[in-house]
Amino acid sequence: EVQLVESGGGLVIPGGSLRLSCAASGFTFNNAWMSWVRQAPGKGLEWVGRIKSKTDGETGDYAAPVKGRFTISREDSKNTLYLQMNSLKTEDTGVYYCTRGSGTYYGASDIWGQGTKVTVSS
Amino acid sequence: SYELTQPLSVSVALGQTASISCGGNNIERKNVHWYQQKPGQAPVLVLYTDYLRPSGIPERFSGSNSGNTATLTISRAQAGDEADYYCQVWDSSAYVFGTGTKVTVL
Numbered sequence: 001e002v003q004l005v006e007s008g009g010g011l012v013i014p015g016g017s018l019r020l021s022c023a024a025s026g027f028t029f030n031n032a033w034m035s036w037v038r039q040a041p042g043k044g045l046e047w048v049g050r051i052k053s054k055t056d057g058e059t060g061d062y063a064a065p066v067k068g069r070f071t072i073s074r075e076d077s078k079n080t081l082y083l084q085m086n087s088l089k090t091e092d093t094g095v096y097y098c099t100r101g102s103g104t105y106y107g108a109s110d111i112w113g114q115g116t117k118v119t120v121s122s
Numbered sequence: 123s124y125e126l127t128q129p130l131s132v133s134v135a136l137g138q139t140a141s142i143s144c145g146g147n148n149i150e151r152k153n154v155h156w157y158q159q160k161p162g163q164a165p166v167l168v169l170y171t172d173y174l175r176p177s178g179i180p181e182r183f184s185g186s187n188s189g190n191t192a193t194l195t196i197s198r199a200q201a202g203d204e205a206d207y208y209c210q211v212w213d214s215s216a217y218v219f220g221t222g223t224k225v226t227v228l
Contacts, residue, residue: 035217037165045157045165045208047217061215064123097164105170107212108155112164 002026002111004098009116016088020116022081022098027111030054030076033101035109036083038118040094048072048083050101065091088120124213126220133226134199142223144192144209152211154192156185160205168207169194199227 008020022034035050049062051072060072071084081098095117099109127145134140144154154172157165167176172192173185182197196203204227209220 037219044206044222045159045210045219047210047219050217063216102167102170105155105167105174105176106153108167108170108176108210109157109165110167110170110176112166114164 004100004111004113006096006098006113006116009096009118011119011121012088013122014088014090014120016120017084017086018088018118019085020083020096020098020118022083022113024079024081024098024100027100029074029079031103033103033107034072034074034081035099035101036072036081037097037099037109037112038092038094039097039115040091043094046094048096051081085118088118090120093118093120123216124211124218126209126211126218128207128209128220128223130221131224131226133228134196135228136201137198140196140199140203140225142194142196142207142209142225144194144220145190146192146211147190149192149211150187150189152187152213154185154187155210156183156194157208157210158203158205159208165208196225199225201227203227 005023036048069087073082095115097115098113100111102110156169159165169185172187
């Protein structure tokens, strides 16, 4: 079964750090370009960033609000994607989804995890 | 930064057709993807590259893209189509999502 399972969410104080993980199964993870998307409570979807496959350079692109604070990485041997979040702000609160960018579907996110909730509050 | 504007809400009678617009500067030059999100669930891809359907998505979902507006059309609307819908494009090394449209089936 094709699946993405996020973990690592929780409550953190402003200025703190948190690392999210996303475990992939059912597809060839090391070939996939992976993204993180978040959703603040009652709000719309917001793209956070993506990482290319190792063969494509394993480089990352980030949304302006998180650039310099968040880092996406991957560990292909463990089929796992990470999101390291530093200098967290209250506006980073939301559900964080891990997604696969499909080569077949021109980069559209065809697989989504169930999401992990992050709350930044004092 | 690039912006995508969608209507806040669209209502459609059961069995009728709903159209959801996604406005952006020269959006016709971009590949537009569409997602459906039901309450408490993760989004689901319903259209990619303007009008193409991923496997498993009914033919009732169709799309177009011209000028400054991309459109998702839902034909023969069903109660199960009630959800939030988001468009998405790639611009200047970042993905951008539309503001989202809540579709209500009456």
